[in-house]
Amino acid sequence: MVNCCGLITANKDPVPLKSIEVELEVRDHVATVVSTLNYENKEDKPLEAVFVFPLPGDAAVCHFSAQIGQTQIVAEVKEKQKAREEYDDALSSGQQAFLLEESEQSPDIFSLSVGSLPPGESASIRLDYVTELAVQADDGLRFCLPAVLNPRYQPLGSGGSGGVQVTSVPASLVPYSLSFSARVSSPRPISKVESSCSLDPLQYLNSEQTQATIKLAAGHKFDRDVELLIYYKDAHQPTAVVEAGQASAELGSLMGDPVVMVSLYPEFPQSVMSSVASCGEFVFLLDRSGSMDCPINNSKQQETRISSARDTLLLLLKSLPMGCYFNIYSFGSSYEHIFPKSVEYSQQTMEEALKKVGEMGANLGGTEILSPLQHIYSQSCIPSQPRQLFVFTDGEVGNTKQVLDLVKKNSGSHRCFSFGIGEGSSSALINGLAKEGGGHAQFITGTDRMQPKVMQSLRFALQPAVVDISVTWDLPKGVSVTVLSPPITALFQGQRSLIYAQLTGQSPKAAEGCVTVKYSLAGHPSQNQLRFSLKPAEDTGSTVHRLGARTLIRSLEMEERERRGQPDGGLKEKVVQLSVQSGVSSSFTAFIAVNKADGEAIQGPLVRRNIPIAWMGVPPSKSRNLRMGAAIFKMDDEFEMADDVPPVMPKQPPRDPLLQLVSLQQASGCWLLDPALSAALGKTSEEVDKSKPAPVNSDVWATVLALIWLHGFKKDAKEEWELLAMKAASWLRSQNAPCLTECVEAGNALLGCSMQKDVLGL
Known part of the structure; x- marks a missing residue:
């Protein structure tokens, strides 16, 4: 035994x-x-x-x-x-x-x-x-x-x-x-x-x-x-490091030639970045395997991975722009979806989705992510609604390479944002999903809250997609370049892009090279340029060469898997040769x-x-x-495959006041004046009604109060509610409401705050 x-x-x-x-x-x-x-x-x-x-x-x-x-x-x-x-x-x-x-x-x-x-x-x-x-x-x-x-x-x-x-x-x-x-x-x-x-x-x-x-x-x-x-x-400073080749290696080989590692941080025009896209198809894929019932960290026992994911989906659904499309999938040994296909975002569809999200438990067995991904990719894309896929998982997946190959195959039709939840989530899976899907990866561990990290990624997803990316090199005569990295498929404001390249040939002393990344953003052609010295850095050992080799090895391995069963041009032999060398x-x-x-x-x-x-x-x-x-x-059937065991619902802790207020927001961005809102603001209905300026519409009053409360009492969680507050301010501006200044003053007096109109986005 x-x-x-x-x-x-x-x-x-x-x-x-x-x-x-x-x-x-x-x-x-x-x-x-x-x-x-x-x-x-x-x-x-x-x-x-x-x-x-x-x-x-x-x-x-x-x-x-x-x-x-x-x-x-x-x-x-x-x-x-x-x-x-x-x-x-x-x-x-x-x-x-x-x-x-x-x-x-x-x-x-x-x-x-x-x-x-x-x-x-x-x-x-x-x-x-x-x-x-x-x-x-x-x-x-x-x-x-x-x-x-x-x-x-x-x-x-x-x-x-x-x-x-x-x-x-x-x-x-x-x-x-x-x-x-x-x-x-x-x-x-x-x-x-x-x-x-x-x-x-x-x-x-x-x-x-x-x-x-x-x-x-x-x-x-x-x-x-x-x-x-x-x-x-x-x-955010762009840099380039040139590493000398190994004296013992053959000139012209990867290890014998210098290798350059370029890190770029594109900066986009503020005029483009301040606008948030009002379109897109947002597909959320949530892991509901048995392990999602574990605590998200070692200190807060009652908050499980699945309960944190449910709260996060609430924030995401409230922050989506009117006019977009969305759907929510969940998976374990099998998978489910809320709608047969993505639906237009409205009050009705949002309420239906939130009701189903509230019922989701970690009760779907194992972690089979491949089938739901295949189903999502089989759905036709909606014209003029770029697809954005958000994957939430604790990353306990065995067939990682198969999953990443599928994402790469479909990378032309979507961007993929991935979230590794809890200790031990697979970095190969989480980073790989984002890398192959042209998105961004986040890890939620220790005492991290999931919500701010996910909302940061939603801001990335709402940025205009960067298209027509090209990289050009300007090097001295007699020096040629072989790029070791796969082509750049995604650029985000302030996020690093790495390029490895082998430099062959002799360069004069004090020579310089230049790399230029060109792209189009919201219809505007842009470029970022970096000049760098070709003089090798000291004391880097073979670090840059090995990372460059690793990058090329991974690309060749993926190509070999794509071609399995067909003539592959000796890709496996190339990988073995490069690995040994x-x-x-x-x-x-x-x-x-x-x-x-x-x-x-x-x-x-x-x-x-x-x-x-x-x-x-x-x-x-x-x-x-x-x-x-x-x-x-x-895995065996004892834990992850426990489909037939009814889940034991834990005693629910009192709801976070921020999430309580957010849950009351309408899809359009406004709040309704009702007893639930008064309670969330910590006031009685009578106090709220009595303070309302006479000529002001009740929904306008309710929305102003919610905005003042968010800015006044939840400033430290602004990353979580900023997008839904922008939506609320946009709704208020569209109402052309009279007496808005008087309304803000009355709201400040009621809630004990001192917020200015411009701070609220009005």
């Missing part, structure tokens, strides 16, 4: 992973991560340990080595099947071996096999990767060290193969410790670093505050992702290290031990053994 908590082996011996040490170096918006995993075999037999763990979805794993006693073995990248055969051969001949491979289904899950660890022996395994830091809506750069690998739901019949047995444990009981330190440097001052975990104070290393160190506070339990948000002053992992290669040092073969039968991983998705009582198919969890 397998012990359900996974803390001890069948012999009641401790599991072999003892500790993890992580060192992070951030240079501007690129991170290098060095992780050391320390093992010890306390059993009396040789061990094979298997450890399955998450990494950021766009990480480029570029070094893997093992230290056993005084011997260090550095792994090589080889074609995956060859690496597996070499590993098996080494174990069967009594040698120590280590195998690191990326999952077939999702690029953010790796499995590490530690083979033939003799009794009493210790091993330290070092894993290095580089990754770009994503820009958040508030300009923070997000680094996430995934500690939590949630069970990934594998749809039936999706062909997960292989078999790694993994024991899952309650996160608070993970038996190994974590130490984590970070060093940050940037051309611009570092204004602050925030985290979902307790940190020691930020230590600046120079007077300019462009270098600093930060550490996790002592006693951190590795029970949740370690998330850092790094803020620089003047973050650059030393960067891919889905077709693996890192293999074999200890070939002289010594006796390890004696005795090999015992397999699986390292437990933290599992945040299920209460400890439901924690159980899971089977990994090609390093992806395959």
Whole structure:
């Protein structure tokens, strides 16, 4: 019988992973991560340990080595099947071996096999990767060290193969410790670093505050992702970094030539940005799998992921412009929609949708997102109503690559905005949906509120779409450029776009290059230009080359999947060649290290031990053994598939006053004068009626009061209600109401505020 908590082996011996040490170096918006995993075999037999763990979805794993006693073995990248055969051969001949491979289904899950660890022996395994830091809506750069690998739901019949047995444990009981330190440097001052975990104070290393160190506070339990948000002053400066090629690599090859990384922050004309689109088809896709019933964070137990998503949909529906179209889909093992196809936004359709949203629970079983997406894409687009897709999920999906391929295939017809809810959501899925769908990704973790992040993305969705994007290069004679990044398909105000390119040929000293991005916005042609020195930066190592290689590898892998079953022009071979040459992992290669040092073969039968991983998705009582198919969890019926069990509705906490007021707004933007509004404002109906100026229409009075209350009492939540307040102000202006100044003065007197008309948008 397998012990359900996974803390001890069948012999009641401790599991072999003892500790993890992580060192992070951030240079501007690129991170290098060095992780050391320390093992010890306390059993009396040789061990094979298997450890399955998450990494950021766009990480480029570029070094893997093992230290056993005084011997260090550095792994090589080889074609995956060859690496597996070499590993098996080494174990069967009594040698120590280590195998690191990326999952077939999702690029953010790796499995590490530690083979033939003799009794009493210790091993330290070092894993290095580089990754770009994503820009958040508030300009923070997000680094996430995934500690939590949630069970990934594998749809039936999706062909997960292989078999790694993994024991899952309650996160608070993970038996190994974590130490984590970070060093940050940037051309611009570092204004602050925030985290979902307790940190020691930020230590600046120079007077300019462009270098600093930060550490996790002592006693951190590795029970949740370690998330850092790094803020620089003047973050929106475009930059270019040129990195010299490796002297040992062949000139003309990717690793032998210089590579440039260009980061652009387009700034759009204010006249265009101040106008909000009044059209569009808004499709909301909500995860209702069993795991959405978990708390959204560790501190506020009663707020679940699904209840936060319901509140967010209320704000979204109230903020939509009149004249647009919308629909709401929800999914688990099956999927549902509120309307057979998208409908025009009106008071009637909004009320019908809100009634159904209020009844939504986390009761639809597993996490099968592919079918509802296929259905949405099969619907014809509405002329002159650009489709905007919003996906809300805790990201526990097994067939990530299949999902992203589908989104990319349909990227010409829509923009996709994605939201990863709670600890352990798949960065490969959430970032990939936005990247392939030309939208924007957000993660909601720790004590974050979902609403402001989602409303920020709605503002992006209401921006005019940027079209006809082209990138041109102006370089000195004798220098040519090969772009490694896929074409830019989306630009948003103030959001970074990254381009990697290989520079071939000799350039004169002090030479400059220039990159120009041209595009059309709301019918106006625009461009952003960046001049940069071709002189290579110092001390960047091979970071830019490896990120460039990773970008190209991902594009080629996706192209290979699209062409599966057809002649692919040797795409798989190209990926393997590029992966081996650059030393960067891919889905077709693996890192293999074999200890070939002289010594006796390890004696005795090999015992397999699986390292437990933290599992945040299920209460400890439901924690159980899971089977990994090609390093992806395959769920059983006990938790996610509980379709036939009626949901237990938790006792509802008192409603947030802001949401109470918002729920009363009409689709047109106005409020009606009724007892429910008076109660939401904290007044009696009599007080509200008595204060109304005589000539003023009751709906105008109600709407002015709601606007004053929002600005006066909920200023700190402005991101959440700003769009629906703009709609209310627009409705008031359209009424040409007399005595508006007198109305605002009377409203201020009633509510104890001092708001000016212009602040209210009037």
